[in-house]
Structure formats: C-alpha cells, structure tokens
Amino acid sequence: MLRSATTPVLSRQRLGLAVLWLVLILVPFWVPFVGGYTQLAGRALVLGLAAMALNFLLGFTGVMSFGHAAWFGLGAYGTGLMLRYVTSSTLLATVAGVLLGGVLGTLLGRLLVRRRGVYFAMITIAFGQIFFYIAYRWNSLTGGDDGLRGFQRQPIGFGRFLLDIQGNDIALYYYLLFVFAICVGLMGLLLGSPFGRTLIAIRENERRARFLGIDVERQIWLSFSLSCFFCSAAGALYALLNNFADPMTLHYTLSGEIVIMAVMGGMRSFWGPLLGAAVFVVLQDYVSSMTVNWMSFIGLLFVLVVLFAPRGLLGVLQRETPR
C-alpha cells in the first residue's frame, strides 16, 4: 500500500496525500462551515495519532495491544506534571511527555516480546491498569481521580515570533498538526524502510521471517517501543488540548476505543486509523448531543464495519484502487 510498483498509482497516491494534507492544514477555515469547531478537529487529530501509533503495531507488525492508553496517559501526565512543577516551556513539556511514555513502554515492552496473541493483549491491559491505579491513588502528585490540574499550555516563542497556543485555538491546532506531521512522517519513513519490510514479513508469516534470519523478538520490541513513543506524543498533545490530565486517559476503556478507531478506519492502511478516529470523535460529539445512547450507534457502526468491510472504512473508499 505504501509503495507501489507502477507509476500511475504512485502519482495518484501522491495526489491523495497532497489533498489530505491540504484538508488538514485548512481545517480552521472549513470546519466552522460544517457545524464543527476547531477543538473538535484537534481532538480527532490527537486520537487519530494515537490510533495510527497503535496501528504501527497492530496493522504493520501484526501484534495486538489492548493497553495503549497507558502510553497515551503517561504522555499526558508527563506533559502536565512538567508544566505544573518544572517548566513553563510547552515544547520541553511535550518532549518530557513523549519520553515518559516512550521510555517506560520500551522497558516494559522487553517483558512481553515473547508473548503472542491473547497473552500479549492481556499483559498490555495489565500494564495499562498498573499506571491507571498509580495515577488514581497518588493524590498528592497526580490529583487522583480529580485529575491533574493547575497547569496551562504556554505560548511558544521562536526568537521574536510568539505562537500564542494558550489563547488562540487556531494556533493550538497548528501546533498539534506540527507534532502530528513529525510523528506521521517518521512513521511513514520507518514503514517504507527495510525495517518496515521486516515488520510486514513478521506480520505475514512469523516462522518464515525467523527462517530468513530476522531477529523477530528484537524487531517486535523495536516496533512496540516506537509505537509507545508515538502514542505518548498523542497523549502529550491531549494534555495540552485539555489543559488537564485525568486517570481515564490511562484506563483500558480508552485502549479499547483506540483499537476501535484503528479497526474501524482500516488497519491495513496507513491513514485508515485517522479516518476511524475522526468518525469516532465526530459521531460521539454529534450523537451524544441528541441521545444518551450514543454508544449504541458507535457500537452498531463498528459491528457493521467488522461484518461487511473487514478492510475498514478507508478500505471501502479505496475499493477501486488497485493494490
């Protein structure tokens, strides 16, 4: 999907990419006209990044994690704690959040690379719940169930130029998009590299990959770690978006939602999870204003997608494109 042998498809993909980025960049201008608001787009972008990070592991390595909220939440707490107690630099706080979730994910990832399938998923849930309860009980540091508050994203200065992400929603959106672009760019490069090829080889047939001399455990560990770093980046952005970090960002229900977004959007495609996240967020926002049973609608859509479009929503849209 990422690279294709024939040139016409390649150029068509390029065109698609250009349109996608144009749409993302112009969000603040078109979103109010379709009844949305910039904060909603920001939320879709952040959760989309989390779902794409999960898909790095799920869709391109073939390993299922049900605990990705842990790294998402750690990113949020890392950023929040940094802003609250240490620094007033938003950039530094973002980096701190990414490192907190990414490094812990890398360390714990070593423990689960030999597990597969349901065992892998169960252990990732367990890790997630460990961090959830730490945040929930450690009232003095994290604010417990009340969440971590009392921090604010700060304007970012580049020399004389000041990006006011504190008071200006549109500036904040562009900051989110900037970090999103870096992460997604890295993800694309990695998946296009020989390393990415080995991941797909493992996904397709682990035993054959092993016979080819690929160090499967090491590659899965690397893939898991990278996925954690990207997911923490999304969490860090989430803390900035809400000016708040709460234990539910670590909870397995959020992990489940991230999986739903990835699968609903299409886990075999690079951009599918972003579409899934956008659909999830927009549906939640609109339907929950009309009925308290909004969960049923998302559930129904999920069931329909799994039954009738195993390649996800993006798969349905791309049906005609040759693979």
Place this chain on the structure above:
Amino acid sequence: MKEGGSVRGLSRRGLVGAGAAVGALQVTAPYLLSARGEQPVRIGMIDPLTGVYATLAVSEVEGAKLAVAEINKAGGVLGRELQLLVEDSANDVGTGVQKARKLIDRDKVDVIFADVNSAIAYAISQVTNEKKVFHIVCGGHTDPITGKDCKWNVFRVCNTTTMDAAAITDTLVKTYGKKWFFITPDYAYGHSVQAAFVKRLTAHGGTYTGDLLPLGTADYSASLIKAKAYGPQVLINTMGGLDQINSLKQFVQFGLQKDMAVGGSLYELQIIQAVPKEAQIGWWTMEWWWNQPNLPEVARFVAAIRAATGKPAAARHWFGYLSVHAVKLAAERAKSLAGPAMARALEDLRLPPEVALQPGEIYFRAGDHQLMSNVFVGEAHPPEGDPANVFTVHEMVPGPTAAGTVADTGCHMAYPA
C-alpha cells in the same frame, strides 16, 4: 418577500415593500418582533447523563427544563427566549471539557451549568473562567469549588461537603456515640466529606478508622468485615449513586444494622427509593426536601414536577430549577448577560420564596458564591403513605451555621481588572 420569488429575482419594488412592511410591524407589534428577532438566551448544561450519576443528572435536567418552560411562558429573560442545551459529560473529564468548549465556542451559550461530578465541574470551571462565562455548579459538592479555588464566575447551588457533614455530626455523636467507621469513595468528594466529618468528630473527642474505595466498587465485603471487627457505633457511608445502593444492600445482607447505626451526609431521594426496605434506615442530610406542609409554593413546585416527569420532586430537581431562575434574576438585575455583570448582580441577592422553596433567607454569599440554603437533617424510613415519604426532617440547620465563615472556606474572590 415571497412575491419577489428567489433572491436573485428580488425586485427593487419588492424590497421597498418589504422594508415598509417591517417598518409597519415595528409600530403595530413591537413586542412580538423584539422577542422573535433577537438571539435566544442560551444555557449550556453539561451533566453525566450516562454513568453512575445518571439518575441524579437526569433529575437536574428535568428541574432546569421546568424552570425554562415557566420563564418562557412569562416572557423569557430580558424579553428574549431562554434555551437550554443539554450535553452528556459521560462522567469523563476530557469529554466534559470538550463539551464546554463546544457550547461556548460553537453554540455561543451565555451561561454554563456543570456538573454532578465534582472533578468535571472543577475542570470545566477552568474553561469558563478563561472565557469569562457565567457558570453555575448545580450539583458537585467538593469544597474547593467555593473554597480555596473559588472563581469570580462560578456559583454553586448544592451544599459543600463541609456543610452537609457539619450539620449532622453533632446529632450523630449525641444519638449514637463517638467511635466511627467510614466507607468513603476514593476521589475529591469522598476525601473532603470524610475530612469534614473527622474535623467535627475529633472536636468532640471521637475516634475513627475507615476504607477508601474506588468509584464503581461492586463488592464491599472486605470493608464490612473490617467494620464489624472494629466495632464502631456509627458506620458513615458517603458512597454516591449506584455505589451507595450496592454498599447499603450488602450492609443489610451482612446483618450489620443490628450491631451499628448507619448514617452519613447525602442519601438522596432517588437512592432511598431504590434500595430494599431494610436499607431505608439511618440519619442523613437532605439538601432540599419536598414535604414542607406550610409552604404553598413548595406544594406547587412538587405538583409541577410530578406533572412534567411523573416523579416525586427531589433535591436535584430543585438544583436545576433554582439554577435557571438564578440566571434570570442575575441577568435582569444586571440588565446584561456579560459574565462579570451577572456575577456581581447575583451576589447576596435574596431569592424570592417561589425560587428558594424553603423558609428563611436564601442567597448566594458574596464572599464565596456558595448558596446559603438550609440543611435538612433527619431520618430515613420505609415509605409511609406516599411512596416518596421516606424521610422525616428533624432539624433545619441554616446555611451560614453549617458553612462557617467565608474565612473558614479559604476563598479569596478576585474579579478580573
């Protein structure tokens, strides 16, 4: 305008005619036009309509809707129609904050009501304060909201945890004794209510121990065994919503009611009605009670709630009802919908009896923006006659007595320059 056809086909003559017609209407029926022509006054209400507090949240929304209907019937607020936009916070902070931004940024609401969950109420107050939007916390009890973290734009209708605990502690010590066991939910509300009880209890020379349990706990056996071993005279149960139902059901299944009394601060009408007869016991506080025989306006309100919802009126109905009326009173006194003007106007404003719905002087105290209403202390019992008659009020403790002074709350009210 219709005769002119499409906009493109609008003739000069048609335009002049329409202008003349509008002008004529201004003279003949000015009220109609000014009421219809302006934007409605919008209240955005965020409450956990799904999750453990759903029953309580729904009651608040019902009360608010009744008040909105009454106000619109009587001509609206500042001559404009009043609109209530309800959003589900799903008992999740992130969702609540997002809904607040949606209501303020997109729907341009003038006022925010939020939330039954104290943590969400608190998080949203950061947003409303930043945006200078008038904010009423209808039903989140944690102290700091009108205490050390009070904000100029935030008013609260329900009591603080300290008010509820302080009002009943003396009675419990006098009636049962000074050795207590706590079952407390492990989050902001639980911590502050237990702290308030303990402060008052230790002042009486009492002793205590207890368990902090997460929200949504289903099995209370470990804590109840611990309580039995400790042998307290009073078990204080401050769980909320479904958790309170589960814990009291299990308390009765363990037969602990023979060994110790049970009591606490809040035991709301909806919850008393949902538990088995054996659990309809103990001493509690109500923040408002429907059975006040001497007040005709209360009877009228109870009948109106019954007619609109088929349910007995609960304190949560009154929270929603009072909040909407407070918006009207503040807006009309300030003659404005700007946050700072409304906030100033509502401070120390004595609420009329048909809004206060209880005896005494009821007002939002200027020092901390906390509503000074009576705390109803009494005993729960199985229904007598009316199925909603499950509580007998023994004492009404006036708000200022229960709340203490503004200095005690730690609030320093600061308005923006």
